[in-house]
Amino acid sequence: MAPPKISDWTKAKNGTNANKSPLKFDDFGIYMRHKQSKLVEICKDKVDNALPQIFKDCICYINGYTSPDPRELAEIISSRGGVSIQFLNGKTAVTHIIATQLTPRKMEEFRKCKVVKPQWVVDSAAAGKLLPIFDYSIIDLAGNNMTLKLTKPVQMKQPPHKAGQDSDNFILQFYAKSRLHHLSTWKSELKHHFQSHVTEYMTQKASSSQKDRQIIAHIDFDCFFASVSLLKFPHLAQKPVCVTNSTSTTGNSSADIASCNYIAREYGITNGMWLGKARQLCPDLQCLSYDFEAYETASKALYDYILNIGVDAVLPVSVDEVLVDISSLCYARVNGEVSLADAAHQVAQEMRQHIFESTRCTISVGIGPNVLCAKVALRRAKPDGYVVLLDSASIDQELGACSLKSLPRIGPSLSAKLSQNLNAHTLSDLRAYTLEQLQKCVGSRTGEVLFKYCRNEDDTDIRIIPDRKSVSADISWGIRFNSLQETENFMRSFTKEISRRLKEINMKGSFLTVKLLIRAKDAPIESAKHLGSGKCDSITRSTPLYMYTDEPDYIFSYAWKEVLAVNAPPEELRGIGLQITKLVHQDYEDKQQRLNFALLEEKGKNNKRKSGSDDCDIPSQIDLAVLSQLPPSLQEEIRKRIRLGKVVDAGHKEIEDSPIQVPSQIDPLVVAQLPHEIRKAIEKDIATRGEKCDVLPRLSQVDQEVFDALPEHIRQEIMNEYDREEKEVENEKEMAADTEINDEVTLSQWTILKEGLGENISWEIFITLPKSVQVQTICEHHELKKRHKAVGQKPGMRDTFAKLKGMRMNEDDFDNFLSGWVEARKDIGPDYETEKVIGKYISDLIDIEGNRSTAINGVKWLDILLKGCGNQLWHTTIKRLQRTVIDKTGCEVIF
DNA sequence: TGTATATCTTGG
């Protein structure tokens, strides 16, 4: 089965498609029940003792469309002593499957049974005896499904795919059957979907719902997988059931139970428990198989509904679980008769009714003023109910009594810590501690969260769905390699998989982390769970990729290097993970590249002509490895500009040593958007040459619009670069004394130099350079700094800044200026130039005018303006400005 | 003090 996909998740918004459920699940459910009861009737009434009871030992499952139709077939069978069922109850021993054709999936499922065509039933009845099934089999003797032969060969008896030998198929099959993989993938897709959706809503709704008290609803299907899987086996609904991969009916199975119904829970069975243990608790436990498609369908019904009622914000928690802001929805219903709580009750009831009608599964709803309270309310509501927790008395009561472990963000580890160190088991236990005590015990951030929890507060803002920061794949099941070759086979397939995932979301990354799970020394060779990982040591190694990439072979080359570096025996490997970070959207990259080359051409026209050469100014040497790691398009550009005759091979291993030439003037924008590691490499190269070249473009050279279009983490990185440069200028005086060169460059001088030249160049290499180059390099280092200093002194002013600087502003003017700045750039983030001017302005306010309060209040105002803003850049800016004020005033505790 | 990466924790 292909990885799950929610490509056509609803795009309906309130209005157009309102109340129009695309599903007819309600009808479907009724239809199923009807059908089921009809069949029972048939079985009971139509037994006819006058007919030969040829089917008396047969239990036949009629699958899908048949001719004669299933009803008629059932009649033939039951009237002759047989049992026919139209629904598999999971584990009943069916003797015959009656089907015209089977999907590969079903084929797999029914491998053990006799699968025969409907005509077998008809002919046997006519003959008055069971005919041999041979002529009626839909499976030929070679083991191929005859009816499907034309499309795709079906492997009937193939042994399971091995991770190290048939890696592609192993990975495919593993993920197709992994519920945790489905769960994770669904969540990612849902989050992505609602990321764009929410922004549309929020722009209008933010202001109104921020003022009123927020109302959050936490919605969750009851025992989701179990409920949905039960739809097809309604006769088991009153029995203890669970959903699991295991097909065995007895024995000590190590299969996970994904979900069990509430009847099973009475026996102490829980989600995630092994089937073997659950059977000990309840021998009568019924097993259902996964039905991922049906889970998607039910989930879609829920999310469709949520969108159609026009909520203020949606935060998907899982495929079956969602947090929604229903503030507007509730407030709109409030009038003289209807209180806010009444409105919340109505909304919850309507939700529950609608979802049951459309899915035949029950949801529970918890409603509260924040996520914490909604979650607690949900717990009390389960199963099949709802709880509204809006008045402070009941909130106090419910939350205080809550066991810590049941609260969001408090898992086994944290709750153990709290119980051991603070002897706290409920929120009211925790109330006795100060913020500082809590932080000391569990860390600053978590301490703050707990402190707020105790006061029924929770800052979680469900409107913020941050950008994706990583893409990863893990497998820690079925990993059993006999040789390094098998490990390599797997890694090749696995890098293909991660590449596929990157391409699927149109992203590339520039940083790789490899995780290896290695059998722990005290763990047995074979884990308790069949082909499981058992207890392992985890080793992670990471490396830059030197370019934004989604290419499987390229990623493999680095991943494999890391795997080899760990040097673990292949036999001991139990799990492997790949993670790609420092992501960019492919769109960005394309756009930027086009932009940059347009700019390059422009520059060529304006600047290069007068130097008399349209070639690069100062050709020089660069490590070919560095060049080959640049994005292909950039490589091409460089080659064009230096007229490199032959094309550089992408496989840089063979040609590592041959030096090529590179222009010293690379477009600053191109440099600015390169991954940090590459910029460092170029810096290193150019600095080592001792040429006068400023790798990091001056700030004024960076086009603001282009800068804004860059992904956040890159903008952040560029800003950091400038920060670093600035600090160096400040330190220059102290360093100057150290860099007098006499006979030898000392190591201490080197450590200082290193910073400016790029960290990758080693002392050993530097010392081998000719003295003249060393001197030149160091001189260059100083030159570089002086120029940066000059830049810092005359930043390019725009009109607004001139105003800010020249005008004698009062506090309101300043605050208005800040408001305007935030309003214009709230989403794209601050521009550094304005930030610098503001920084200078507040410095001057304090230093020259002695006006501390305007400076302090201005920065505080900025903080208030950006409360709840998801853009990290703004928060970094605020921090920096706060730091400026703190430094200038010498007062640490203002903010 | 901060930044960058490694590791742990959480949740469904």
Add this chain to the structure above:
DNA sequence: GCCCCCCAAGATATACA
């Protein structure tokens, strides 16, 4: 056949300046 123990984010820890 047994069985399909994923994956992303946030916080803290650690290393280094």
